[in-house]
Amino acid sequence: AQSVTQPDIHITVSEGASLELRCNYSYGATPYLFWYVQSPGQGLQLLLKYFSGDTLVQGIKGFEAEFKRSQSSFNLRKPSVHWSDAAEYFCAVGMSGNTPLVFGKGTRLSVIA
Amino acid sequence: DSGVTQTPKHLITATGQRVTLRCSPRSGDLSVYWYQQSLDQGLQFLIQYYNGEERAKGNILERFSAQQFPDLHSELNLSSLELGDSALYFCASSVELAAKTQYFGPGTRLLVL
Numbered sequence: 729a730q731s732v733t734q735p736d737i738h739i740t741v742s743e744g745a746s747l748e749l750r751c752n753y754s755y756g757a758t759p760y761l762f763w764y765v766q767s768p769g770q771g772l773q774l775l776l777k778y779f780s781g782d783t784l785v786q787g788i789k790g791f792e793a794e795f796k797r798s799q800s801s802f803n804l805r806k807p808s809v810h811w812s813d814a815a816e817y818f819c820a821v822g823m824s825g826n827t828p829l830v831f832g833k834g835t836r837l838s839v840i841a
Numbered sequence: 842d843s844g845v846t847q848t849p850k851h852l853i854t855a856t857g858q859r860v861t862l863r864c865s866p867r868s869g870d871l872s873v874y875w876y877q878q879s880l881d882q883g884l885q886f887l888i889q890y891y892n893g894e895e896r897a898k899g900n901i902l903e904r905f906s907a908q909q910f911p912d913l914h915s916e917l918n919l920s921s922l923e924l925g926d927s928a929l930y931f932c933a934s935s936v937e938l939a940a941k942t943q944y945f946g947p948g949t950r951l952l953v954l
Contacts, residue, residue, distance in 0.1 A: 760941040771843065771931060772884075772945040779941070818884065826939040828874065828886040828899055 730755040732821050734832035741809050742840055749804040749835050751819030760822040761802040762829070763793055767815045775817075778802065789813070814839045844868065845946035847932050853952045859920040862949045866913055866934030872896075873915040874935075874943060875907055879928040890915055891938045922953045 731754045741747055753759060760779050764772040776787025783795040793804045802819060819832040844867035854860055866873050875887040877900075886899035890909035901907075904922075909915040919926060929950050933943040 762942075764945070771845075771847075771947040772933075773843065774942065774944065777942060822941040824939070826889075826891075826897060828889065828897055829941070829943060830886075831884040833883045 730759065730821055730823060730830055732819055732830050732832040734817075734819055734835045736835045737833070738836045738838065740838040740840060743811050744808050747804075747806045747809045747813070747837070749817050749819075749837070751802045751804065751832060753800050753802065753819075753821045755800075755821060755823065757823070758797065760824075761793070761795060762820040762822070763787065763791070763802075763804045764818045764820060764831075765789075765815045766818065766834075772818065775804070809837075809839055811839045811841070813837060843944040843946065845932060845934050845944050847930075847946035847949050849949060850947065851950050851952075853954065854922060855954055856922055856924060858922050858953075859918065860922065860951065862917040862919070862930050862932075862951075864915045864917070864932030864934075864946055866915070866932075867944055870934035870936050870944070871913065872935045872938055873909055873913070874933040875901075875915070875917050876931040876933065877928050878931060878948070884931075887917070896938060919951070924953050927951055927953045 733752045762777045763775040816834045820829045822829045846865045872891045874889045878884045887901040889897040907917045929948045931948045932946045
């Protein structure tokens, strides 16, 4: 069965600093890859997705992610973090056919002044 | 705003009771998914309906059931509630049966006392 690992449970960065959130997956073929963000008390908002093609994908709110097949990774990045980016971030993996998404446990991002 | 609506936003009930959570998908979306989010289990897929029919089942307890109505809204019924059922319940929707991009509602926070 496929799995998703987000190694960092909690990350703290300074406002204006760069950010990278890690995501690794376990699956034989190239999966569909997603990053969602969950602000406190809110639902999950889709940041970006990768299905095929260019391995660097741009998302909303200035986020980007890069798919690296050799490392089975799909890390999320942002060059300059804003205080409003403080939230929980989830990586998710999907396969072809009607199979449910599998989510990582999430990484909580704190932003300090 | 994803376009997916869920009611109620919060629900407090007692053990042994039964509750119904409601979800309206985005306009045009035929597929509805239910997820449970708890601190220890993370985000777990429960069940999927497509155009009124159950199409996939995940870690859903026998005490839980769901249905999708002709107008495509869905309800998740939770019965014989236990303390451990306290969680955030999310609904998500997508256009097609095997569409990979899911849009999440704001969730219903259930507290069982």
